[in-house]
Amino acid sequence: MMLSKISEALANLSGAERKVAECALAEPKWFVHAAVAEIAEHASVSQPTVIRFCRSLGYKGLPEFKLSLSASIGHEGMPYVHEELNADDDMGGVMEKVLGNTAASILGARRSLKETDLENAIAMLSHARRIEFYGVGNSGIVAQDAQHKFFRFGISTVAYVDTHIQLMAASVLSDQDVLVVISNSGSSIEVLDAVSIAKENGAAVIVITRADSPLSQLADCVLIVMPQEDTERYTPMVTRLLQLVVIDILAIGLALRMGETASLQLEKSKRSIHTKRLEHEKEDS
Numbered sequence: 041m042m043l044s045k046i047s048e049a050l051a052n053l054s055g056a057e058r059k060v061a062e063c064a065l066a067e068p069k070w071f072v073h074a075a076v077a078e079i080a081e082h083a084s085v086s087q088p089t090v091i092r093f094c095r096s097l098g099y100k101g102l103p104e105f106k107l108s109l110s111a112s113i114g115h116e117g118m119p120y121v122h123e124e125l126n127a128d129d130d131m132g133g134v135m136e137k138v139l140g141n142t143a144a145s146i147l148g149a150r151r152s153l154k155e156t157d158l159e160n161a162i163a164m165l166s167h168a169r170r171i172e173f174y175g176v177g178n179s180g181i182v183a184q185d186a187q188h189k190f191f192r193f194g195i196s197t198v199a200y201v202d203t204h205i206q207l208m209a210a211s212v213l214s215d216q217d218v219l220v221v222i223s224n225s226g227s228s229i230e231v232l233d234a235v236s237i238a239k240e241n242g243a244a245v246i247v248i249t250r251a252d253s254p255l256s257q258l259a260d261c262v263l264i265v266m267p268q269e270d271t272e273r274y275t276p277m278v279t280r281l282l283q284l285v286v287i288d289i290l291a292i293g294l295a296l297r298m299g300e301t302a303s304l305q306l307e308k309s310k311r312s313i314h315t316k317r318l319e320h321e322k323e324d325s
Contacts, residue, residue, distance in 0.1 A: 042112030044140025060093040066148030162293040169216035179222040194305040203230035215242030226253020
């Protein structure tokens with residue numbers, strides 16, 4: 041798989057060549073059709089650097105590299121299963137494609153996530169009286185994971201995955217609260233309604249979604265997740281992992297801002313289950 045090959049080569053590339061690689065990983069379909077000048081400008085490197093990158097991966101130049109990349113991403117895959125997989129792939133191929141595609145997407149996320157947006161989100165979370173996480177379907181699982189991480193800091197948190205409850209919960213939020221919404225499409229009518237209600241009540245809204253979604257237009261802070269998979273046609277596997285990575289960044293960033301307070305709260309939560317684990321080990325022995 042081409043994206044996997046690029047990911048594996050990152051450690052051996054120069055700093056400038058790595059920028060081109062990250063550009064190809066983040067937007068492979070755009071890369072295939074872009075001119076060398078466009079790629080150089082997008083990656084903030086010189087045009088000769090783009091050519092050197094292609095040669096470092098064993099290609100004669102950009103055209104040959106593009107042909108290989110296009111062949112790698114051009115097929116339709118198995119509908120509703122995975123964009124990169126074919127019905128006749130063996131388990132070795134499945135493993136390589138799934139892991140390679142995931143690694144490439146996570147590395148590519150560095151181009152869509154902005155440091156200033158993350159800092160703004162963490163600042164909002166650090167001043168919140170209460171944090172609520174909303175998500176539906178696969179995104180609901182991410183919302184629950186977020187709640188599982190954030191309540192350990194001693195902050196009042198909850199995750200809602202039912203749209204009716206989201207609407208009702210949003211109606212009692214205040215200007216001291218923060219709502220974090222996770223959505224693949226960013227176009228669910230019920231979720232959009234819940235966000236509108238929350239904002240009417242003064243709550244700050246952080247969203248984890250794609251850049252051009254209706255949801256992104258309503259938010260106070262947008263954390264962009266731009267997966268390469270077509271979530272309308274395929275199960276959103278990589279999208280979910282990217283959302284989880286963003287939640288991890290927010291949790292770690294908040295912990296660093298809270299300092300010793302976060303450490304003490306995390307220690308208390310760990311200590312509360314420590315004896316349970318010891319008892320379990322004794323029963324097994």
